[in-house]
Amino acid sequence: MKTNPQVYAMIVAAGRGSRFGTSIPKQYLALNGQTLLQHSVARLAGSRYIDDCLLVIAADDKTAQKLDFALPIHYTFGGAERWQSVRAGLEAIIDAGANDTDLVLIHDAARPAVPHNDIDNVITAAMCEPYGAILATPVADTLKQAKSNSTLCPNDNVYRYAARTIDRTNIWQAQTPQVFRVRQLRKVLSYVAARDLSITDEASAFEHLNLPIRLVSGSRQNIKLTYPDDAILIAAILEAQQ
Template identity: 70%
Template sequence: MSINQNHLMNTIPNIHAMIVAAGRGSRFGASIAKQYTILQGQTLLQHSVARLASSAYIDKCLLIIAADDSTAQTLDFALPIYYAIGGTERWQSVQAGVEAISHSGADDSDLVLIHDAARPAVPSNDINQVIEAAMSEPYGAILATPVADTLKESYVYSNAQSELVNTSINSSSSHSYAKRTIDRSNMWQAQTPQVFRLGELQQVLAHVAKHQLDITDEASAFEHLNLPIRLVTGSRQNIKLTYPDDATLLAAILNAQS
């Protein structure tokens, strides 16, 4: 699973942009899929497409949507859009997108840029930097930020049983307590976009499918195979809408960027 380094240095790959918008965002707790939350007069999905459109490297975008999505194709976007149907798990949605890109005639050495619909405030410069970093890498690069806050590992203590238990942290009969502080010196918070070589991404996703791995982003699939993915320091403005409180902060960021 390797690409000739001299070939990388002598060619400028095509960039295929993809936004994953097939999930519903259960932690957000809304009745609609969170990518259709309205901020500053547009949906998160429209904002995220517009951010990609701000990069000179990107001229179209593949949207991965749920099979029952009746909203995406009614919206106006800042880029030409084409669609693929996602799966139950995130990696399945990404795999569907990767297959669509491959079937369109893309080369294995082309770059696939994957962005979350719920990250509508990624700065244009960050998009360009992660693409340019990936151009010189055999596997890819991702945006990330060094962890700034103190990290605590927790344990759950049950008052009813007066012992440590493996119950849910959300249980009304238990509470979380600080167990130890984690060394954050080498810790990073992953963001998107994440940018990978098409052929390599296809192979690692096939590995995920074969071994039924539990991954939370595409970079972690490469990590399972000990394949190096470059970390590119991104802006802390590039937050993800995960909980309702995030909407207020994102609205302020979008307002400042406009």
């Protein structure tokens, strides 16, 4: 009799990384001798719960299958939106034999420095939850709500001004991995699709249905490569972690 759910790992790597501003998808940026995608797979390989990984890639991706990875890799094609890529990956995992109560771990290719302990911590938390758990960190910086005002600016320029400070007491910054029950993730993604909702992570799909997802405190080293300056920080973190 199975005592723990099986964990299926998925890395979403179908995006173009438009905010990063390069001609190649950012998951293929080389840092410290490997691409971000290779680093991210290697992080999952350090978990005692993960034996292989599904990569969700763009249909025209010619790079991923030429790389060497630290885990056995399976592939499927993603969609235009992140949630569509996750849904495609989930269906591939179900086709591979996942049960309703098994867990799907979803990680960003652009988070190559997540500590190994954080991966196992969010998995063990999700095993105790009916819906799932995500890594996140309490927001430490002061947050400002902005307003625009062009009346004081020359040449019709629009500038933004601080309108108020937002109470950050209960504000957390979401990270990945995010880990969910198979059946419940399939349910909320179907809800998103039926209503054409805009979501930025899988946990927000659960929030639309008021389904609780546990927050697991993660490391601030687990930053996401979004802008060029982030690459400097991530390279330094990867070097320090060796």
